[in-house]
Amino acid sequence: MLEELNPFAIAQKQLDQAAEIMGLDSATHELLRWPLRELHVTLPVRMDDGSTNVYHGYRVQYNDARGPAKGGIRYHPNETVDTVRALAAWMTWKTAVADLPLGGGKGGIICNPKEMSEGEKERLSRAYIRQVGRILGPDLDIPAPDVATNAQVMSWMLDEYEAIKGYHCPGVITGKPLPLGGSAGRGPATGIGTVVTIREALKRLDINASTTTAAIQGFGNVAQSAAIGYIDMLGGQVVCVSCWDHKDRASYTYTKKGGIDPHFLVTITDAYGTIDKEAAMDAGYEVLDGDAWIGLEADVLIPAAIENVVTGETVKRIHPKVKVLAEAANGPTTPEADEYLRGHDIYVIPDFLCNAGGVTVSYFEQVQNAYGYYWEEETVHERMDKKMTAAFHGVHETAQKHNVHNRMGAYIVAVARVAEACKLRGWV
Numbered sequence: 001m002l003e004e005l006n007p008f009a010i011a012q013k014q015l016d017q018a019a020e021i022m023g024l025d026s027a028t029h030e031l032l033r034w035p036l037r038e039l040h041v042t043l044p045v046r047m048d049d050g051s052t053n054v055y056h057g058y059r060v061q062y063n064d065a066r067g068p069a070k071g072g073i074r075y076h077p078n079e080t081v082d083t084v085r086a087l088a089a090w091m092t093w094k095t096a097v098a099d100l101p102l103g104g105g106k107g108g109i110i111c112n113p114k115e116m117s118e119g120e121k122e123r124l125s126r127a128y129i130r131q132v133g134r135i136l137g138p139d140l141d142i143p144a145p146d147v148a149t150n151a152q153v154m155s156w157m158l159d160e161y162e163a164i165k166g167y168h169c170p171g172v173i174t175g176k177p178l179p180l181g182g183s184a185g186r187g188p189a190t191g192i193g194t195v196v197t198i199r200e201a202l203k204r205l206d207i208n209a210s211t212t213t214a215a216i217q218g219f220g221n222v223a224q225s226a227a228i229g230y231i232d233m234l235g236g237q238v239v240c241v242s243c244w245d246h247k248d249r250a251s252y253t254y255t256k257k258g259g260i261d262p263h264f265l266v267t268i269t270d271a272y273g274t275i276d277k278e279a280a281m282d283a284g285y286e287v288l289d290g291d292a293w294i295g296l297e298a299d300v301l302i303p304a305a306i307e308n309v310v311t312g313e314t315v316k317r318i319h320p321k322v323k324v325l326a327e328a329a330n331g332p333t334t335p336e337a338d339e340y341l342r343g344h345d346i347y348v349i350p351d352f353l354c355n356a357g358g359v360t361v362s363y364f365e366q367v368q369n370a371y372g373y374y375w376e377e378e379t380v381h382e383r384m385d386k387k388m389t390a391a392f393h394g395v396h397e398t399a400q401k402h403n404v405h406n407r408m409g410a411y412i413v414a415v416a417r418v419a420e421a422c423k424l425r426g427w428v
């Protein structure tokens with residue numbers, strides 16, 4: 001991987017900048033540059049045709065000074081230990097910026113789930129827990145869904161963990177379906193949390209949200225709920241969504257005059273966020289190249305898929321009307337693009353602030369699991385909105401105080417909290 005696109009190198013570089021601005025002592029800085037622990041696992045899985053495939057996976061516990069490690073598990077063909085390390089670092093800053101009593105971790109398996117049957121995915125998920133389960137627990141490390149994993153995958157993992165332990169332990173994993181101890185409102189939480197931060201950013205910029213438009217990249221869980229929330233909560237319009245089409249092995253942007261209808265598009269989208277192209281065209285959607293989303297005229301851009309999509313090259317295609325970049329995905333913007341955005345007065349809501357709604361509701365799920373009493377969806381949304389709003393303004397004000405951009409503001413808030421916990425523990 002090119003060093004400038006290696007997410008872990010990017011994560012370390014971002015931390016280095018924050019450490020310098022904050023005057024962080026060198027021991028704490030060095031401690032926070034690296035994961036505390038990581039487990040690399042090899043997973044033999046019986047395939048439907050009787051053969052055995054051997055997969056490789058990871059679980060990285062980046063820092064748990066503030067509480068148990070927390071973070072999702074991704075199934076991705078291009079997963080590397082460095083992508084998992086970067087995502088685990090960002091989870092550490094994410095739980096800290098949202099002021100949750102949790103640390104950060106992440107897991108990943110190198111695989112292509114789109115080419116696997118349900119049975120093969122179940123056996124892979126169970127094999128992962130047989131290896132990684134030994135370092136998981138509600139007070140140790142708690143996984144959740146991420147790219148290409150969902151509530152069904154969490155159910156298999158929970159079942160395998162409980163079968164090994166011999167007792168119920170719903171708090172070991174979040175993003176579970178409701179009958180297995182999931183929280184109301186966890187599914188759309190990341191997308192809705194994104195919309196909460198956009199709402200607050202538009203207020204700060206003195207822009208009436210209901211007159212705005214957004215261009216969204218992706219149409220998986222996060223993009224779908226962000227699109228629905230943008231229309232239903234803000235009264236704005238969504239000009240496009242995009243998706244990877246695994247049948248065509250190409251990506252497309254879907255746009256429509258007067259705005260797209262995410263409620264309709266969801267009905268013609270498969271479990272991996274691939275929209276049925278023919279059905280969309282029949283319904284009057286225009287199908288553009290997958291990269292087109294970034295150049296469309298809109299007030300707000302929402303990359304809601306994977307890392308490294310706003311690069312030194314694609315950033316130049318951003319429409320001059322764009323005022324806000326809301327990073328619903330983890331690590332969508334490269335440092336080179338970041339500089340360009342600062343030069344062009346685009347208000348960035350940095351990833352680990354923008355998408356913290358998911359882990360915030362994961363934390364609520366754990367709380368509900370701990371006392372075996374479940375909240376109404378409305379209560380979950382209200383509490384999440386409150387936490388996200390407070391986190392947003394904390395970052396905005398810190399950035400203004402230090403005269404830095406929002407990503408640095410978010411790092412300063414998060415790193416100060418994690419550093420304080422490390423110091424109180426006597427680690428540094």
Ligand code: GLU
Nearest residue numbers: 071072144146358359362
């Ligand atoms: N995978 C989500 C994230 O990146 C959620 C993590 C969690 O709920 O633990 O924030």
